[in-house]
Amino acid sequence: MTLAKKLTLVGCLTALVAGAAVTSAQARDLTIVSWGGNYQDAQKKIYFEPFAKKTGKPILDESWDGGIGVIAAKIKAGVPNWDVVQVESEELALGCADGYYEKLDWSKLGGKDAYLPAAVSDCGVGAIVWSTALSYDANRLKEAPQSWTDFWDTKKFPGKRGFRRGPKYALEFALMADGVPPADVYKVLSTSEGIDRAFKKLDELKPNIVWWESGAQPLQLLASGEVVMTTAYNGRISGINKTEGKNFKVVWPGSLYAIDSWVIMKGSPNKDAAMDFIAFANVPENQVKLPEYIAYGLPNKAAAAAVPANLQKDLPTAPENLAGAVPLDADFWVDNIEELNKRFNAWLAK
């Protein structure tokens, strides 16, 4: 083969590869990314599949574990390969400020007044309200723990405790165990004395803590008796009670709740379909089906009001559950997560 021929061949191959890449970008189906597990299974049944049927176009669904770095990397790469993503409140705040998301068309969502105020943002609309709370196995513990003070009380409740690894949640719960009223937690935490106080309180419990990372772990820790109490996500707790007949209980006073939101990635080639999907997922008649599958609260007021009473009692948004609960302060964590995580790692290593 002569050089010229070889070059032509290489050129052809390159064109072929490039062509394939372009067509795949154009032809990509609407890609929706959520948190996986039984939550995403439920979403598939009540949002993804009916929407695909309605529009006649297939939907790709993927799962992720969060992190603004993931979003940032996708945006930096040019055309993102995700369209709709469900994000936590910090990722919403960070990404919205940094221009990583498209602005939503609120007229398609039924107006901002139809939602809880905390679920409304220029870039995102609330999908669920979920809690992180003290949980225990009522079949193993004869006496029910009532508060974070009990969580810290290893004499009354001997055994290990499960905690999500990282400063988020751990510091808030430590302060509540140390007697800070739930409403003042972030006020105390915003001072350096408050942070010292939280770490000092964590010191007391440190030898008894088993750290977990993914949401399924605390369930396993409880089920196997590895820990007597753990922090856990409320939806997972009621889910496993239903599917595996467990008798796990959630202690609502002192729990922290947060809102997850739907966003559209900036530069998404399926922007319009993405907006239509988000609108579809926020129609009250569709959203109201969610609590049957998983016990998360609904940010759409009309949907929340329509949830049957027997399901209502397990939701973070039920008035009696909300009474002693604290909303997660996304602004605090957006500002402090890096510094506190560094300190937390150093504290763990001590």
Add this chain to the structure above:
Amino acid sequence: MKAAILRERSGALLLVSPVLVFMAVFFLWPLWAMVTAAFVDDAVSKVLPRTAASIVSWDGQGIPSEAAHKALVQDLRVATDEQALGEAVRRLNSAASGFRTLLGRTIPAVKAASDPAQVDLLTVDPRWKDTRFWVALKEAMPPYTDRNILAAVDMKRDGSGSIVLEGADASAHRLIMLRTLLVAAMVTIACAVIGLPYAMLAASLTGWKRSVLLLAVVLPLWTSLLVRTAAWFILLQNEGLINGALQAIGLINSPLPLIFNRLGVVIAMTHVLLPFMVLPIYSVILGIPGNLMSAAQSMGAGPVRAFWRVLLPLSLPGILSGSLLVFMVAIGYYITPALLGGANDQMISSVIAFYATGTANWGLAGALGLILLVVTTVLYTIYGRFSTSPQVPGA
């Protein structure tokens, strides 16, 4: 004549070009990106050029003059690239916690003002009276920085610019790095201790027995790492199979602590990485003539002596390359330590992942990666010295 050679050369170059392109795209470019991410620090000065020019002369005491305030207001007013501004904010917040909400309040106020000259930062947010935000701003202006690489080894520059150690309460990167190397070394040794006899056994057998032994090693490679880790979780936990069996036969009264500690991590990682040790040793042993051991014995060496003087030295290349593989793979682990380890078993990759995906602080992630790269390169060089020296005296 020359033209012919040139044509031949360029033809050869064309043939290897896929490799070169691959190396450049998947090796050199990411490496370069990592190094630049760690040292280049222009996110802030790009977005706030007037502030950069104005704040240089500030001595770091109190707060800067009115001119710097005006420059900052002007910069924020004209900054339209949201993503560039976002990067600047992230960089500033990483240096001084709270900068994000501070700018989150300041930017809309500055943009909404009809006359920029009327904007008083101190009334927009009283935190602008705090020296530490202005110091962070000033320190973010030079185009290159050593702050990431210093932070990666628990150091920082103090107010006067000299390098000081961060307190043990504030940062533990060095400790975690050392721990990573220690765990990797423990796993490597455990793999070598199990892998060598295993490979010798496999090589000495024939037929289906050999196939079964090799399959037993290779099969786990086809299973997801997560599944294997979860399986160990079930085996090792307090009410797991191992503790259950030991208690049932009455060997122990209370469960042994096999999980959420270093032991659990080493056990699971050894299992996962064993194939990387067994396979190289096995292939080396296969290449050793079988009659060497008989020859040694015929010359009076017992089995142990023959092993020490003949088989072990000859299989050393396999052990060394297996150890290198296991060690290198082991330092990058983080799922297994995260799931099976305790508070003091986290490895450096989880810290890197936190900065890379969690907070998009690619500078510090890059710096930590760079340190890891340097450490492994040094170890690799030492290894190179070892493995090129003659292994078999007199052979």
